[in-house]
Amino acid sequence: xxxxxxxxxxxxxxxxxxxxxxxxxxxxxxxxxxxxWRVLASLNFNGPQRMSALADHTSIDRTTLSxxxxxxxxxxxVSRSRTEEDGREVHIGLTKKGAKxxxxxxxxxxxxxxxxxxxxxxxxxxxxxxxxxxxxGNFEKL
Amino acid sequence: xxxxxxxxxxxxxxxxxxxxxxxxxxxxxxxxxxxxWRVLASLNFNGPQRMSALADHTSIDRTTLSxxxxxxxxxxxVSRSRTEEDGREVHIGLTKKGAKxxxxxxxxxxxxxxxxxxxxxxxxxxxxxxxxxxxxGNFEKL
DNA sequence: TATTGTTATACTCTATAACTATA
DNA sequence: TATAGTTATAGAGTATAACAATA
Numbered sequence: 001x002x003x004x005x006x007x008x009x010x011x012x013x014x015x016x017x018x019x020x021x022x023x024x025x026x027x028x029x030x031x032x033x034x035x036x037w038r039v040l041a042s043l044n045f046n047g048p049q050r051m052s053a054l055a056d057h058t059s060i061d062r063t064t065l066s067x068x069x070x071x072x073x074x075x076x077x078v079s080r081s082r083t084e085e086d087g088r089e090v091h092i093g094l095t096k097k098g099a100k101x102x103x104x105x106x107x108x109x110x111x112x113x114x115x116x117x118x119x120x121x122x123x124x125x126x127x128x129x130x131x132x133x134x135x136x137g138n139f140e141k142l
Numbered sequence: 143x144x145x146x147x148x149x150x151x152x153x154x155x156x157x158x159x160x161x162x163x164x165x166x167x168x169x170x171x172x173x174x175x176x177x178x179w180r181v182l183a184s185l186n187f188n189g190p191q192r193m194s195a196l197a198d199h200t201s202i203d204r205t206t207l208s209x210x211x212x213x214x215x216x217x218x219x220v221s222r223s224r225t226e227e228d229g230r231e232v233h234i235g236l237t238k239k240g241a242k243x244x245x246x247x248x249x250x251x252x253x254x255x256x257x258x259x260x261x262x263x264x265x266x267x268x269x270x271x272x273x274x275x276x277x278x279g280n281f282e283k284l
Numbered sequence: 285t286a287t288t289g290t291t292a293t294a295c296t297c298t299a300t301a302a303c304t305a306t307a
Numbered sequence: 308t309a310t311a312g313t314t315a316t317a318g319a320g321t322a323t324a325a326c327a328a329t330a
Contacts, residue, residue, distance in 0.1 A: 002248055003187050004180065004199060008255045008267070009161045011274040013176070014201050016158030018281050019151045021298080033319065034155070038146065045145050051289060057146060059156050064320060066290055088288040088329045106144055113150045118280045124273065125150070131262070131270050132153040138260045139160050163321080166296095175296065193312060206297065208313055230306045230311040 012135065019116060026108065030101065035060055035068055036077075040094070040102040041109070043078065048093035050083075077101060154277065161258060168250065172243065177202055177210055178219075182236070182244040183251070185220065190235035192225075219243060 004010045020034045027037065038058040046057055055062045069092060072078045077098035083089045094102065117125050146152045162176045169179065180200040188199055197204045211234060214220045219240035225231045236244065259267045
């Protein structure tokens with residue numbers, strides 16, 4: 001027997017999906033998905049980068065990311081360019097439109113973090129982030 | 143600017159997705175998805191129930207659940223039947239095959255919780271479950 | 285041969301709305 | 308009219324494998 005209400009993998013997945021779904025709804029006017037937002041956020045924070053680095057930073061599968069970037073390129077949010085040193089590598093960067101869109105979303109994204117942590121003490125928030133990284137790490141090895 | 147590495151919604155979704163993905167891979171031989179597993183687990187723990195109750199217990203959207211149950215019915219894992227009191231209601235229950243499959247999965251599911259919480263003190267585990275419920279609740283209102 | 289990235293296919297899940305049957 | 312559940316359609320993400328180009 002196993003009670004979902006106390007089963008950690010369920011609680012974890014449920015909370016993560018719920019937040020992502022809500023975000024998706026709010027992003028309907030901007031017409032971007034959660035994954036696209038991650039790409040924008042990473043490019044904004046970490047700067048232009050290769051596909052493989054972007055995949056690492058966003059935890060998006062490489063094949064998914066490739067099509068995601070194509071879509072975003074079509075929407076003029078990011079630019080793709082081969083590097084000169086290594087012809088295999090592709091560098092991704094924000095376009096002006098992409099940068100502008102990202103800056104417009106950041107305040108809402110920060111608001112999301114506030115909502116998630118409503119009723120949490122600063123110490124709890126720190127502990128939660130830490131524990132989520134540890135859980136992720138525990139499954140990364142496998 | 144916003145660093146994904148410290149952004150709670152990202153950390154939360156990433157961990158939840160990672161665990162679910164790993165579970166999906168391990169369930170390939172049994173040929174069931176995470177959502178199907180939730181249905182099995184809820185029927186096993188909470189007993190036979192109506193579609194709407196099942197949707198609540200598993201946090202699965204009603205339209206998704208309806209097709210999910212159809213698929214599981216086709217695989218002879220659950221049974222569907224109209225109730226006599228109210229002709230609109232549908233009761234879902236585990237078949238023998240479904241019950242047997244569920245019992246076989248429970249040990250692995252428990253193992254998953256152990257892996258997730260590796261390196262956690264009992265107090266931390268309790269705190270994490272509690273915080274995940276609170277985050278979920280903070281977004282439920284919206 | 286190994287690495288970087290892209291493409292193809294099939295499947296699951298989500299979002300939305302329209303729909304049937306019963307109350 | 309309201310409720311319980313189903314069906315339809317389109318889009319997004321995932322899994323897997325095969326593929327091209329460069330190193």
